[in-house]
Amino acid sequence: MFACLGLIYASIVPLEFQPLSLAEAIERFQQTPWLNLSVYRRADWVANGLVALPFGFLLAGAVDRDARMTMRYAMSLLAIIVFGNALIVAIEFLQLWYPRRTVSQNDIAAGCIGATIGPLAWMFVGRPAVAAWRQVRRLTWDGPSSQRIAGWLLVMYLALLVAYSVLPLDIMLSGADWREKWQAGRFDWVPELNMVSVDPQRVTLHLALSLALSAARMLPVGLLLIVAGWRQRGLSLLIGFPILIELLQAPIFTRYTTFADVLCGWGGGLVGMVIGLQLGPIARCNDRLALRVTAAVAVLAAVVMAFLGRYERIANAAEIATAWSHFWTAPFVKYYYTSEFLAGSNLLGKMIVFSLLGIALGNLFARPGHRASPPGLAAYCVSFLLVVALGGAIEVAQVYLVPFHADAADVLIYAGGALCGWGFYRSIVTWGLSSDSPRNGSQFGLDR
Numbered sequence: 001m002f003a004c005l006g007l008i009y010a011s012i013v014p015l016e017f018q019p020l021s022l023a024e025a026i027e028r029f030q031q032t033p034w035l036n037l038s039v040y041r042r043a044d045w046v047a048n049g050l051v052a053l054p055f056g057f058l059l060a061g062a063v064d065r066d067a068r069m070t071m072r073y074a075m076s077l078l079a080i081i082v083f084g085n086a087l088i089v090a091i092e093f094l095q096l097w098y099p100r101r102t103v104s105q106n107d108i109a110a111g112c113i114g115a116t117i118g119p120l121a122w123m124f125v126g127r128p129a130v131a132a133w134r135q136v137r138r139l140t141w142d143g144p145s146s147q148r149i150a151g152w153l154l155v156m157y158l159a160l161l162v163a164y165s166v167l168p169l170d171i172m173l174s175g176a177d178w179r180e181k182w183q184a185g186r187f188d189w190v191p192e193l194n195m196v197s198v199d200p201q202r203v204t205l206h207l208a209l210s211l212a213l214s215a216a217r218m219l220p221v222g223l224l225l226i227v228a229g230w231r232q233r234g235l236s237l238l239i240g241f242p243i244l245i246e247l248l249q250a251p252i253f254t255r256y257t258t259f260a261d262v263l264c265g266w267g268g269g270l271v272g273m274v275i276g277l278q279l280g281p282i283a284r285c286n287d288r289l290a291l292r293v294t295a296a297v298a299v300l301a302a303v304v305m306a307f308l309g310r311y312e313r314i315a316n317a318a319e320i321a322t323a324w325s326h327f328w329t330a331p332f333v334k335y336y337y338t339s340e341f342l343a344g345s346n347l348l349g350k351m352i353v354f355s356l357l358g359i360a361l362g363n364l365f366a367r368p369g370h371r372a373s374p375p376g377l378a379a380y381c382v383s384f385l386l387v388v389a390l391g392g393a394i395e396v397a398q399v400y401l402v403p404f405h406a407d408a409a410d411v412l413i414y415a416g417g418a419l420c421g422w423g424f425y426r427s428i429v430t431w432g433l434s435s436d437s438p439r440n441g442s443q444f445g446l447d448r
Contacts (some may be wrong), residue, residue, distance in 0.1 A: 003055040004087070009052060011091045012098045014333045025096045032092070034105040039177050039253050045166035047340030048107050049114035050168070055117030056084045062128050069123070084115030100336070150227035157220055158241065165245045168341040170253045181253050189384045190260040205310055214261040215268030218242060222272025227279065238269040254341070256356040292364045299360040300390065305355050307394045309403035323406050331409040350410065351417030357387065358421025366425070380422065387418040392419075 011378035037045055063076045088111035095101040111396050136152050181187065191210055221241065225234035235292065242265030249255035285291055315323065326334075335343035365379030376381075398404035 007051060007055055007087075008091060011095060012333065013253065013330075014100055014336045015098070015330055016100050017097055018099050020097050022412040024352050025093065028096055029093050029103070032105050032108070035102075035372065037106060037443075039170065039172065039180065042170035042340050043254050043341045045106055045110050046167075047344065047446050049110035051340070052088055052111040052114030053118040053121070053348030055087075056080050056115050057122050057126060060119035060122035060249075064127060067127060080119045081116050081267055084118065085112045088112050089306070111256070111442065126361075146227060147229045148168065148222045149229070154221065154224035154228055154230075157224065161217060161221075161245065161290035162239075162242060165255070166248050166252055168252075168254060172253050172399075173289075177253060186253075186256045188256070188258050190255045191258045200264050204443065209306075211260060211264045214242075215271070216266040218268035218280050219272040219275070222269035222274075223279075224275040225269075225271050226276025238273070239266065242266060242269070251417050256290065288364070296357075296360040296364040299357050302396065303353055303357050303390070306406075308397055311404065313402050314424070317398050319402065320400055327395070327399060328408050333409075333411060334405055334407050350413050352413045352421060353415030354387065354391075355421030357390075358383070358418035358423075359425045361386065361418070362422045366442075374425075375422075383418070383422065386416065387415055391415065 037040075038059045059080050060077060061378040062078075064073065066073065092103055092108050092111070095103050132152060136149055172181065185191075191207065218238075218241070222234075222238060225238065226233070228234075230237070242262045245265070246257050246259075247260055250257045251292060332343075332347075335347065338346070361379075362375055365375035365383065388411060391411040392408075394414075395408055395410055398406040
């Protein structure tokens with residue numbers, strides 16, 4: 001239901017309704033054009049298909065009660081596909097009353113493809129993932145079980161990295177596309193290095209953040225390799241996977257392919273391995289409240305820097321007045337003014353940053369050690385209020401700083417991201433800490 005409503009809402013943003021008679025709407029819809037999309041628009045076309053995928057995927061999972069293919073389930077899948085395709089056409093028709101939206105046969109085709117693939121994907125992706133998760137949930141973080149859990153988590157994480165790296169699937173189909181990507185500077189040793197002389201402060205900060213993210217995304221890989229006990233093949237995977245990511249991104253027009261990302265990936269993976277080798281002592285140090293407080297404060301400071309560190313100057317009075325006039329808007333309206341893929345990446349990035357804060361707060365209020373227990377309701381309420389207050393403070397600060405676009409609705413994104421991080425801590429980290437085994441390196445399969 002939420003996926004369906006979200007799809008409809010996202011399709012009529014920025015909510016600029018214009019009256020139109022039904023007869024005129026039908027006449028216009030019959031003349032819906034097929035657009036000749038350039039390589040720059042190909043990413044948006046793929047994004048239109050991807051946003052239609054979750055609705056059918058989740059609905060197919062909701063009716064999958066027996067976890068096997070039966071005639072009844074096959075008919076249910078067919079009904080979901082038909083309804084999903086009809087919904088896409090209806091949404092495209094609805095957009096005629098919102099003239100800022102582009103109505104085209106391309107969007108209908110992309111949406112129908114997503115609505116068809118979504119339910120079918122449940123059988124090949126969703127069902128096996130749920131079955132595997134149920135098996136893993138029965139295990140505890142002791143001895144060989146910890147290796148199996150970490151192995152599953154590692155495979156899922158690598159799959160997510162591969163999937164994100166090839167998005168938005170704007171694959172280059174001609175030599176002209178490859179030349180255009182080369183001329184745009186997306187094949188280079190270091191991303192955007194030629195732009196440093198144009199705007200040193202901003203580009204350098206953006207470059208440093210980009211390289212740091214390249215290292216950070218490989219850190220969990222190194223950590224999970226150690227916990228999973230994949231020491232012999234782990235080093236080969238650690239060396240080869242960053243190279244594989246760049247090779248996969250080479251034919252994707254909007255993605256950068258750089259050697260610097262490979263080097264940072266190697267560095268991040270090695271750091272993760274070092275952390276994995278010291279996981280037992282780190283877990284024991286985490287028993288100290290002072291260290292958990294320090295970690296939470298450090299993450300909070302990092303969040304503030306991530307959202308406000310790129311400011312160029314203080315806004316003048318006119319800019320501040322304009323920012324305040326656009327501060328209270330309907331949720332996600334401002335994301336319309338970028339491409340679909342950039343909007344989704346921006347939203348996801350904000351949620352990930354605040355999910356780290358949610359994990360840090362969950363760890364702060366938990367009780368680790370021999371008498372481990374997850375954080376309670378009171379701690380959750382305090383954490384939620386802290387996240388909302390921090391999110392509000394960030395958005396208010398962005399009113400007075402250039403080049404940010406303050407948006408009160410972003411607080412909802414921040415709260416959602418923190419909630420995901422909190423849930424992750426309870427279901428994964430607290431699950432491990434609550435093991436009946438002693439709190440030492442052997443609990444994580446490291447004392448061998």
